[in-house]
């Protein structure tokens with residue numbers, strides 16, 4: 001089973017930029033810069049460094065940040081393993097050596 005992590009952080013905000021009035025008008029000056037300041041990286045595509053493969057369901061790509069946020073990871077013998085779904089954690093726990101060896 002392949003689980004896709006779908007990230008679509010699209011807000012409705014973007015439709016609100018009708019006012020293209022000349023400089024000097026008051027309101028729309030902070031719609032974009034705020035994102036970076038916020039520390040949000042939703043809009044960036046994950047780089048290879050941010051991805052891991054689920055050791056239980058080999059072939060399933062996991063976004064590390066998402067897995068951590070969801071608690072879908074284990075630290076085992078000094079390495080961290082990320083799971084593609086909630087079903088994989090318990091399976092890993094049952095026999096971690098098996099999955100680690102296969103990785």
Ligand SMILES: [Zn+2]
Nearest residue numbers: 057084085088
């Ligand atoms: Zn899984």
